[in-house]
Amino acid sequence: xxxxxLVELVQNLVPAHAGGDxxxxxxxRLSALRQDGLREFVRMxxxxxxxxxxKYTNVFPFIGLDYSYAPMRWDASSASAPAVVSAAEVxxxxxxxxxxxxxxxxxxxxxPQLPAGLEVxxxxxxxxxxxxxxxxxxSAGAPMHANPFVALNTALLESGIVIRLxxxxxxxxxxxxxxxxxxxxxxxxxxxxxxxxxxxxxxxxIIQSHHASGPSIVLDATVVEFSVAAAAxxxxxxxxxxxxxxRSISSVTADVHRDASFTSHALSVGGRFVRNDLAVRLCEPSxxxxxYGVSLLAENEYTDNHTVxxxxxxxxxxxxxxxxxxxGTSSGVFNGKIYVRPQAQKTTAYQSNHTLLLSPKAQVxxxxxxxxxxxxxxxxxxxxxxxxxxEAIFYFRSRGIDKDMAKALLxxxxxxxxxxxxTLDGLRExxxxxxxxxxxAESLLF
Amino acid sequence: MDQQTVLDExxxxxxxxxxxxxxxxxxxxxxxxxxxxxxxxxxxxxPEWMLEWRLKAYEQWLTMKEPTWPNVDYPxxxxxxxxxxxxxxxxxxxxxxxxxxxxILATFEKLGIPLEEQKVLAGVAVDVVLDSVSVKTTFQExxxxxxxxxxxxxxxxxxxxxxxxxxxxTVVPTNDNFxxxxxxxxxxxxxxxxxxxxxxxxxxxxxYFRINARNTGQFERTLIIADEGSYVxxxxxxxxxxRDENQLHAAxxxxxxxxxxxxxxxxxxxxxxxxxxxxxGIYNFVTKRGICAGVDSKISWTQVETGSAITWKYPSVIxxxxxxxxxxxxxxxxxxxxxxxxxxxxxxxxxxxxxRIVSKxxxxxxxxxxxxxLVKVLPVAQGARNFSQCDSLLIGDACGxxxxxxxxxxxxxxxxxxxxxxxxxxxxxxxxxxxxxxxxEAAVALIVNxxxxxxxxxxxxxxxxxAQKLLAISLEGSVG
Numbered sequence: 001x002x003x004x005x006l007v008e009l010v011q012n013l014v015p016a017h018a019g020g021d022x023x024x025x026x027x028x029r030l031s032a033l034r035q036d037g038l039r040e041f042v043r044m045x046x047x048x049x050x051x052x053x054x055k056y057t058n059v060f061p062f063i064g065l066d067y068s069y070a071p072m073r074w075d076a077s078s079a080s081a082p083a084v085v086s087a088a089e090v091x092x093x094x095x096x097x098x099x100x101x102x103x104x105x106x107x108x109x110x111x112p113q114l115p116a117g118l119e120v121x122x123x124x125x126x127x128x129x130x131x132x133x134x135x136x137x138x139s140a141g142a143p144m145h146a147n148p149f150v151a152l153n154t155a156l157l158e159s160g161i162v163i164r165l166x167x168x169x170x171x172x173x174x175x176x177x178x179x180x181x182x183x184x185x186x187x188x189x190x191x192x193x194x195x196x197x198x199x200x201x202x203x204x205x206i207i208q209s210h211h212a213s214g215p216s217i218v219l220d221a222t223v224v225e226f227s228v229a230a231a232a233x234x235x236x237x238x239x240x241x242x243x244x245x246x247r248s249i250s251s252v253t254a255d256v257h258r259d260a261s262f263t264s265h266a267l268s269v270g271g272r273f274v275r276n277d278l279a280v281r282l283c284e285p286s287x288x289x290x291x292y293g294v295s296l297l298a299e300n301e302y303t304d305n306h307t308v309x310x311x312x313x314x315x316x317x318x319x320x321x322x323x324x325x326x327x328g329t330s331s332g333v334f335n336g337k338i339y340v341r342p343q344a345q346k347t348t349a350y351q352s353n354h355t356l357l358l359s360p361k362a363q364v365x366x367x368x369x370x371x372x373x374x375x376x377x378x379x380x381x382x383x384x385x386x387x388x389x390x391e392a393i394f395y396f397r398s399r400g401i402d403k404d405m406a407k408a409l410l411x412x413x414x415x416x417x418x419x420x421x422x423t424l425d426g427l428r429e430x431x432x433x434x435x436x437x438x439x440x441a442e443s444l445l446f
Numbered sequence: 447m448d449q450q451t452v453l454d455e456x457x458x459x460x461x462x463x464x465x466x467x468x469x470x471x472x473x474x475x476x477x478x479x480x481x482x483x484x485x486x487x488x489x490x491x492x493p494e495w496m497l498e499w500r501l502k503a504y505e506q507w508l509t510m511k512e513p514t515w516p517n518v519d520y521p522x523x524x525x526x527x528x529x530x531x532x533x534x535x536x537x538x539x540x541x542x543x544x545x546x547x548x549x550i551l552a553t554f555e556k557l558g559i560p561l562e563e564q565k566v567l568a569g570v571a572v573d574v575v576l577d578s579v580s581v582k583t584t585f586q587e588x589x590x591x592x593x594x595x596x597x598x599x600x601x602x603x604x605x606x607x608x609x610x611x612x613x614x615x616t617v618v619p620t621n622d623n624f625x626x627x628x629x630x631x632x633x634x635x636x637x638x639x640x641x642x643x644x645x646x647x648x649x650x651x652x653x654y655f656r657i658n659a660r661n662t663g664q665f666e667r668t669l670i671i672a673d674e675g676s677y678v679x680x681x682x683x684x685x686x687x688x689r690d691e692n693q694l695h696a697a698x699x700x701x702x703x704x705x706x707x708x709x710x711x712x713x714x715x716x717x718x719x720x721x722x723x724x725x726x727g728i729y730n731f732v733t734k735r736g737i738c739a740g741v742d743s744k745i746s747w748t749q750v751e752t753g754s755a756i757t758w759k760y761p762s763v764i765x766x767x768x769x770x771x772x773x774x775x776x777x778x779x780x781x782x783x784x785x786x787x788x789x790x791x792x793x794x795x796x797x798x799x800x801x802r803i804v805s806k807x808x809x810x811x812x813x814x815x816x817x818x819x820l821v822k823v824l825p826v827a828q829g830a831r832n833f834s835q836c837d838s839l840l841i842g843d844a845c846g847x848x849x850x851x852x853x854x855x856x857x858x859x860x861x862x863x864x865x866x867x868x869x870x871x872x873x874x875x876x877x878x879x880x881x882x883x884x885x886x887e888a889a890v891a892l893i894v895n896x897x898x899x900x901x902x903x904x905x906x907x908x909x910x911x912x913a914q915k916l917l918a919i920s921l922e923g924s925v926g
Contacts, residue, residue, distance in 0.1 A: 052515070345843070357858035360825075368864065370849040375840035375870045385855045385862040 004046055005064055006152075009189070013069060014038045014155050029135060030125040030157065037144055037154025044148040053147075056333045056365045057275055057304045062217055062247050067189040070105035070181070072159040074122045079108035084180045084211040086241050091176065093430035094207065098175045100161060102192050104182060107161060117169035117202075123160030123195060134162060137197050137227040141253035147277060149249045153191040153223040160193035165202035165232070174205040174424055179222060183214030183245060194224045198232040198260075205424055209239040210271075212246035219247045226254035228262050230284070235263040237427060240303070241434070242271040251277040258284035265422055266293035266322075268303040269434050279308040282316035282344075293322035294418045294431075296438055297330035297362075304333035309351075311344040320351040323418050325411055326362035337369040338379055345374050351381040356388065356414055358407070408441035477526040480504065483631055486530065490600045493607055503620035503630030510624045516787040517816040517848055518756050520729065523694055530632045530665075585649060595640040596651055599667055602638035609640055613671055617700040617737045617764070625696040626733040629665045633698070636667035641676035641707070650906050652681035666697040672707035674740065679710040681909060695754075697732045705740030705767065710748070712905050714913055716920075717753035719784045727755020727784070734761035738770030738796075746773040747790065748904040750913045752920040755784055760818065762791035765799035765827075772801040775901040777913075779920045780813030780845070789819035789836075789850075794827040794860070803834035806898050809845035810921055816848040823860040830857060836866040839897055841890065841921065891918035 047054040099110040280289040396406030422428040487497040620630040720727025736745040747761040763772030774790035792801035809815040838847035879889030
């Protein structure tokens with residue numbers, strides 16, 4: 001596999017490691033980390049569908065393209081460049097917020113003044129060397145040894161975004177990270193890296209959205225890591241509303257500490273190829289994880305949600321609810337794992353996954369997994385797949401609402417349960433409209 | 447669990463109470479090659495095509511690798527260290543039940559095994575008056591009248607080669623997996639059942655009535671064919687603890703149900719699970735699969751698994767005929783160091799096919815119990831319906847329970863439901879029982895039986911009663 005074009009590209013991009021301290025002219029920790037990433041990426045190669053975690057997700061149709069790499073770097077002047085339409089939509093919906101934009105890898109922060117206690121800084125080799133907190137959080141949770149695309153991202157890690165919330169800071173404004181790409185004639189590879197460190201008792205909403213435009217394929221291998229300290233609450237929203245050209249493979253990890261909570265919303269309302277890996281580690285007692293997801297797909301769209309909730313110590317709680325609606329020839333995967341370690345007694349973990357198939361050609365694969373190594377636990381999962389109830393449609397039709405509209409309404413109602421979990425008003429409204437539009441039910445609902 | 451261990455020790459030391467007699471044995475050297483397969487085939491007077499079939503399977507096996515995906519852990523098996531042919535051994539015979547170890551008799555008593563059956567199991571020479579052979583003959587006459595064929599597969603190869611040739615390997619191809627290839631190459635014997643058109647088999651067929659089937663060895667092959675409109679219920683195994691000198695067991699079971707036919711296959715497996723450290727237990731690597739080939743056909747698997755050090759088995763149904771039904775009911779108990787990775791596959795192909803999965807796992811000690819199942823709805827399977835329920839019960843804080851369900855739906859008219867829960871026996875439930883004078887051990891047995899009732903109810907009556915007691919015995923010593 002090492003002769004593969006993508007592997008070669010990555011190999012050429014990673015400079016040889018000379019070791020030593022950065023200040024002494026050496027290469028330091030980040031460089032060593034990149035070497036590890038490269039080594040792991042070469043070792044694992046591109047995953048085939050023989051790989052259990054990639055059983056339903058075939059990356060080969062696009063992985064062999066001749067990609068040009070758009071590295072991450074910081075440049076404030078790019079803030080004014082015109083936005084991809086769907087990105088502007090999200091921005092408008094959020095109202096006042098802190099905007100971080102990554103356009104073809106170039107990072108700019110658009111906020112007149114950051115609130116006290118919030119830092120948005122560049123991840124540099126010097127920072128990794130000098131800042132113990134950053135060094136400890138970086139790559140702490142990201143599964144570099146198990147996921148080839150995390151290894152790829154780590155190998156290419158030159159620059160990145162560090163978002164740090166000071167102790168006790170309850171951020172009022174949401175932070176929006178907009179990852180935009182405008183491809184030209186050549187396929188483009190981007191590998192953004194975001195590190196979020198929430199100190200004790202901090203609270204924040206983070207929205208991450210991906211938007212692609214342009215004629216060529218964009219391979220987006222984003223890695224986001226959260227370190228959620230004691231009693232902190234972080235709510236994370238990932239919106240996938242990519243165009244036909246995007247191939248998004250993202251990995252999100254969160255380490256949640258004592259009495260803290262991490263909430264994730266994986267909102268896929270479009271995208272030719274979206275793979276979300278989400279791993280939440282409840283690494284101290286009484287930590288909580290909430291994982292919600294919506295996949296509303298049509299035509300030939302594809303979304304694969306892989307989640308892992310790792311209960312490491314006692315008294316942790318997790319809840320997971322994913323709903324999918326598949327129309328056209330779209331297909332989806334849900335692979336949810338609840339892992340309860342031997343020490344994690346008194347765990348409560350619930351997972352449910354429900355799917356509506358709207359067209360005869362749509363497909364779904366689900367694998368809800370429980371791996372339980374402790375006995376005093378309450379764990380359950382449920383998964384259903386079906387279609388809109390004929391009797392319910394009849395009810396609407398007998399009241400003068402036509403079949404398509406009835407179907408749209410029922411579908412909308414089915415998905416609302418998850419959308420309503422979003423606490424940011426602007427974002428929830430945006431999603432509601434976006435969903436209604438996709439279901440062609442706007443006229444009836446609004 | 448002490449009693450179980452004592453029991454197994456007792457059962458294993460069969461020579462202690464018996465007369466030593468010269469045991470006739472015919473052995474091949476260890477190892478597997480073309481000549482061994484030719485020898486087995488020749489010994490059984492098999493037709494030429496059967497030998498070729500075996501050799502082809504062997505060639506395929508050579509290119510295959512042992513599966514590593516199951517959630518079990520065991521030292522590698524040396525396939526060249528196995529004797530692939532041993533003629534049936536004669537067991538030393540006892541004169542009456544008085545000579546049998548009282549511990550064994552106590553267990554039989556607990557299981558409620560009938561006296562005559564006890565004698566056969568304990569190796570007592572059967573009374574002339576109450577000759578089980580005559581019972582057997584009576585049954586065989588009755589079956590023959592109806593045109594039912596029920597005999598060892600090696601006999602079927604001589605008397606009905608065309609039937610065997612038509613069906614063998616059609617449900618589980620030789621190259622299906624590593625162990626099915628091995629079994630196809632070297633299978634020693636097994637059962638063959640054919641139910642003709644429109645016949646409802648009047649008795650439950652069980653290997654108990656076919657004396658020679660008890661020595662079929664480690665590579666058993668079973669083939670059951672239910673022709674149009676027929677019905678058969680087949681029982682495999684036995685609740686009494688079984689000790690076997692063969693560590694590796696790789697059986698293949700194939701079921702074929704034609705139009706409107708129904709096959710009910712029940713298994714109670716209680717092989718030696720190994721000692722407390724898991725040493726010496728049996729590895730049970732079985733491929734079981736049925737095909738509902740015709741319209742309105744039905745295949746139902748019921749299994750109660752309490753034995754074996756390692757269980758690796760997925761009784762499956764291919765729902766090919768329109769309106770066909772597949773069922774899987776399972777109770778898997780693991781204790782001490784036992785490991786089980788078991789479940790089912792339901793492949794929906796025909797229109798309006800239905801499947802139901804009820805799996806109840808119980809883990810105690812330091813055992814690992816996994817459910818692994820696949821529900822697959824193909825694009826052509828209009829109107830498919832599935833319901834699965836996989837519950838796990840944990841007893842003790844060092845065991846594990848795992849669920850790996852795969853749901854693959856490619857037809858929008860399908861309704862698939864899956865639910866799973868994992869929990870331990872509630873303190874409140876135990877307290878309730880204690881309060882009413884039921885000790886903890888009996889309370890656990892009571893609760894476990896209630897938990898497994900849905901599956902036990904599917905077993906034929908006598909079997910169900912024994913299985914219920916078996917569950918209680920298997921879990922003895924796991925609490926308190």
